[in-house]
Amino acid sequence: MGNDETYDLDGRTLLVTGASSGIGRTTALGLGRRGAQVLLACRSAGPTAAVVDEIAALAGPGRAEHVPLDLDDLASVRACARQVLDRDEPLDVLVNNAGLAGHKGVTAQGFERTFGVNHLGHFLLTSLLLEHLRDQGKTRVVNVASDAHYGPKRIDFDAQLRPTRSFGGLKEYQVSKLCNVLFTQELARRLDGTGVTTYAVHPGVVASNIWRKVPWPIRPIAVRFMTSVEDGALASLHCATEPGIEHLSGRYFERREPKEPSPVATPELAAELWSRSVEWTS
Numbered sequence: 263m264g265n266d267e268t269y270d271l272d273g274r275t276l277l278v279t280g281a282s283s284g285i286g287r288t289t290a291l292g293l294g295r296r297g298a299q300v301l302l303a304c305r306s307a308g309p310t311a312a313v314v315d316e317i318a319a320l321a322g323p324g325r326a327e328h329v330p331l332d333l334d335d336l337a338s339v340r341a342c343a344r345q346v347l348d349r350d351e352p353l354d355v356l357v358n359n360a361g362l363a364g365h366k367g368v369t370a371q372g373f374e375r376t377f378g379v380n381h382l383g384h385f386l387l388t389s390l391l392l393e394h395l396r397d398q399g400k401t402r403v404v405n406v407a408s409d410a411h412y413g414p415k416r417i418d419f420d421a422q423l424r425p426t427r428s429f430g431g432l433k434e435y436q437v438s439k440l441c442n443v444l445f446t447q448e449l450a451r452r453l454d455g456t457g458v459t460t461y462a463v464h465p466g467v468v469a470s471n472i473w474r475k476v477p478w479p480i481r482p483i484a485v486r487f488m489t490s491v492e493d494g495a496l497a498s499l500h501c502a503t504e505p506g507i508e509h510l511s512g513r514y515f516e517r518r519e520p521k522e523p524s525p526v527a528t529p530e531l532a533a534e535l536w537s538r539s540v541e542w543t544s
Contacts, residue, residue: 263335269297276355276502277301277346279331280360282309285406285465289357289496291316294324295338303331303342322356332362333383335370336543343390349409353394355502355539357404358384363435368428376431377422380438383447384541396456400508403449403460404501407442412524414440417531419538441535443514443523448532450512457513461501465494466517
């Protein structure tokens with residue numbers, strides 16, 4: 263869609279979850295530089311206000327607004343969706359970026375916390391905004407996944423109904439990222455022919471706040487080998503804005519190139535995850 267100086271996203275609205283720091287913040291700034299109106303769906307008001315100010319200070323028409331969202335609580339997800347819909351304005355792209363790793367426990371509704379935030383909250387948010395996206399015509403949903411999705415050999419759905427069990431929560435993180443890929447596949451199947459396209463993207467292993475709860479000594483060792491948030495955001499920006507990739511809807515991208523996902527990511531498992539997610543969020 264051109265370079266930053268053309269303001270080629272002027273008049274378009276994109277929503278980015280988890281945009282107060284890390285890849286989400288960098289993604290939002292990249293969109294703002296190109297003239298977009300960016301809705302920052304975040305939990306923390308203070309850090310999000312700083313990003314709103316950063317985008318306001320950029321040259322051009324780009325602007326931003328905070329929409330409160332706590333993916334740990336499905337009631338907050340519903341309130342966020344209502345606020346977006348009440349604006350009665352077009353929404354061109356939804357970037358499901360927010361995520362966590364190493365956070366143990368359960369969500370407000372009792373789901374394993376990493377699964378609840380990384381998958382279930384985004385599943386509900388997307389579902390609630392889906393009709394609105396469909397009404398706009400050519401729109402996109404970008405799900406930030408990870409190559410960690412290659413780890414699991416299956417999904418233990420019963421385990422998603424109890425607290426985190428592994429020491430560092432990384433096994434649960436892998437499952438949640440597999441769910442991001444499966445959700446993208448099934449969403450693309452259901453949206454085929456509607457004009458709404460969807461992509462799962464691995465941004466690289468990025469040294470961001472997502473790892474802040476991973477226990478010592480794992481975290482300080484791991485982050486030494488990670489890439490920057492600026493590099494990581496390029497993948498999200500590509501899938502959110504690059505023209506001519508509509509035929510790749512449902513695909514998994516590593517950085518900016520499509521790649522075969524885990525063989526565990528089958529249509530059958532994607533359909534089962536969708537069915538259970540509908541049940542758990544209804």
